[in-house]
């Protein structure tokens with residue numbers, strides 16, 4: 311499958327045809343949530359929300375791991391990274407995430423050894439090369455990064471790399487979908503399920519959610535045509551009154567997902583309650599290391615004293631993450647809060663809703679176009 | 683980081699007991715772990731997340747999806763030609 315074939319999913323002629331197809335079947339307003347921040351980014355980047363008929367409103371979901379990593383954990387990261395014998399490794403996006411008293415960048419500026427890595431494997435390598443140091447990896451992410459993190463723990467164990475540990479902040483998508491649907495303020499009528507999470511997990515977890523909440527769920531990819539196909543299928547179901555799970559990303563997603571990856575995740579992690587930044591604790595919504603791997607758990611390895619957290623009083627990211635408010639409704643958006651100087655986590659990563667709005671549509675709200 | 687990147691496997695080898703590969707991302711070569719895609723062969727396209735290939739991309743499915751989408755456009759053109 312070469313780049314040309316992949317680019318086929320951006321073909322303007324097909325995009326326009328798909329939009330016309332959606333226009334033909336839509337008869338009334340529908341609100342659709344895309345779970346994944348990568349999709350939020352694509353929707354803003356290609357202006358899909360502006361191209362679609364005005365009946366369709368996107369609500370942006372909490373699917374950006376940088377944004378939902380709890381303030382407590384960010385603060386713990388800041389404390390650990392400040393310790394003299396520690397090399398703290400993280401994805402670049404996390405460096406600017408504001409904790410209560412600064413960010414990882416400021417720790418680095420004050421002499422902390424904070425390094426950006428692309429994969430946890432890089433972190434493991436740093437640990438092997440620096441046996442006299444404690445190397446910590448900030449293991450954030452949804453189901454997409456869990457296979458990598460789990461495998462690195464197994465590697466560390468088999469290669470006896472004893473100076474390696476992880477600060478784990480894993481979050482899982484299906485419990486978040488349930489939490490959103492159970493909220494009294496919920497407005498979501500259909501879901502675009504996060505395609506890349508499903509490449510790992512498949513979509514066997516979704517039929518019970520679709521049935522229980524009577525909501526259509528369509529597994530959706532990230533190219534403009536993928537997203538429009540997801541929207542088309544959700545709208546088709548909404549107009550018919552059905553609530554099935556469909557797969558609109560068949561080139562990558564199967565019902566079972568990647569079974570060997572799921573097994574390794576199971577082996578290393580167990581389900582736990584997890585606090586989501588801006589949202590609060592969602593029961594059974596995260597993974598933590600199993601007891602057998604406690605030696606690789608940075609939270610037990612480093613004695614971190616109780617932390618007093620404090621969010622910026624201006625930030626309404628919690629509402630943004632739940633789809634209750636749009637970023638431009640925040641008084642700090644684009645003025646006091648920018649990607650260079652973020653007050654909240656959703657302004658940091660390009661997958662965060664505030665950053666996506668800032669990057670692609672600073673002058674919002676703009677009137678919607680009726681036709682393309 | 684949830685945005686996996688598609689790339690082509692150009693080399694397969696082993697490091698510390700893990701199946702690894704060189705992946706070509708549109709001209710940029712990077713290493714990725716192949717342990718979760720034991721079926722992957724040289725020349726296959728895989729989706730890579732944070733250094734791990736998690737799926738082999740189905741070329742067949744991609745072609746089929748695009749063919750279906752193209753059909754809609756053709757159908758529309760036929761209909762408007764008849765008008």
Ligand code: SF4
Nearest residue numbers: 625626640647654664
């Ligand atoms: S614009 Fe900044 S302050 Fe406002 S909700 Fe978004 S992240 Fe928070």
